Amino acid sequence: MTKEQVKSSEALSARQVVLEARNVSWSVRSATLVQDVSLCLRAGEMLGLIGPNGSGKSSFLRLLAGVNAPSAGEVFLEGQPMHAIPRRMVARRLALVSQMADTVDAITVQDAVELGRTPWLSALQTWSQRDDEIVSKALALVGMEEKREQYWSTLSGGERQRTHIARSLAQQPSILLLDEPTNHLDIHHQLSLMHLIRSLSESMSIAVAIHDLNHALMCDRLAVMYKGRLVRIDVPEKVLEPELVREVFEVDVSELTDPADQARVLRFMPL
Numbered sequence: 001m002t003k004e005q006v007k008s009s010e011a012l013s014a015r016q017v018v019l020e021a022r023n024v025s026w027s028v029r030s031a032t033l034v035q036d037v038s039l040c041l042r043a044g045e046m047l048g049l050i051g052p053n054g055s056g057k058s059s060f061l062r063l064l065a066g067v068n069a070p071s072a073g074e075v076f077l078e079g080q081p082m083h084a085i086p087r088r089m090v091a092r093r094l095a096l097v098s099q100m101a102d103t104v105d106a107i108t109v110q111d112a113v114e115l116g117r118t119p120w121l122s123a124l125q126t127w128s129q130r131d132d133e134i135v136s137k138a139l140a141l142v143g144m145e146e147k148r149e150q151y152w153s154t155l156s157g158g159e160r161q162r163t164h165i166a167r168s169l170a171q172q173p174s175i176l177l178l179d180e181p182t183n184h185l186d187i188h189h190q191l192s193l194m195h196l197i198r199s200l201s202e203s204m205s206i207a208v209a210i211h212d213l214n215h216a217l218m219c220d221r222l223a224v225m226y227k228g229r230l231v232r233i234d235v236p237e238k239v240l241e242p243e244l245v246r247e248v249f250e251v252d253v254s255e256l257t258d259p260a261d262q263a264r265v266l267r268f269m270p271l
């Protein structure tokens, strides 16, 4: 990751807001799981959502995606209230890759990825060669083209995860929301996926929940969730500082520099 790939906050602040949460809360029974969160995702931004287990990242991503409606506040997609946009139209603009996404067993990888084209098809717009090309490209991007005929039920956890990501890419959204996409992936696939997400952010806006704080360094900005609240949003260097990491994640952090390429590396120690 070169410094040039990460966009500066000045460059980002000039860009259009594509998705906005305005004072959003979400309660289930008496528990408030997301509390008064406001943030903007800008065009071409890679925004990381970080926070300890149970801090509300997945719940907040589902609100951003319009899968759940906020109990208070509002989400805006390209300036329009999310609740007023038909789901099919939302699906043409935004895709969510959930943490525990599953699908029915009796379909192949190819079938699962083809489902990503659904929002674009209609009685007038039937399956075309272009749809085949989009599906093939999505499979290739996640390295699943050789497994295209394999049944879902026979896939490993990492292959399922990559298939779901391919499905979301086949959807051709301009906004991609990913909930811990490196779950189940081996180290090679974790790195290649993080670099793929980084390169996709040249043409898409991305919000991604991440546990690995070294991966989080690849984001343009980081939003820190803690007990359902947004406690900080800023560039990674300003967010991943010892005091905040200690308070939110209950670990000590020290920063090292890789002599090979001067890259920043974080090392964590128990308190």
Ligand SMILES: Nc1ncnc2c1ncn2[C@@H]1O[C@H](COP(=O)(O)OP(=O)(O)OP(=O)(O)O)[C@@H](O)[C@H]1O
Pocket (backbone or CB within 6 Å): 028, 031, 033, 051, 052, 053, 054, 055, 056, 057, 058, 059, 060
């Ligand atoms: N439908 C629900 N009903 C009750 N509680 C819920 C519901 N969904 C989530 N929660 C609770 O809300 C809190 C936030 O959950 P959420 O999955 O959003 O956190 P997270 O930050 O994504 O966690 P993780 O890092 O472990 O994936 C958790 O304590 C969870 O148990």
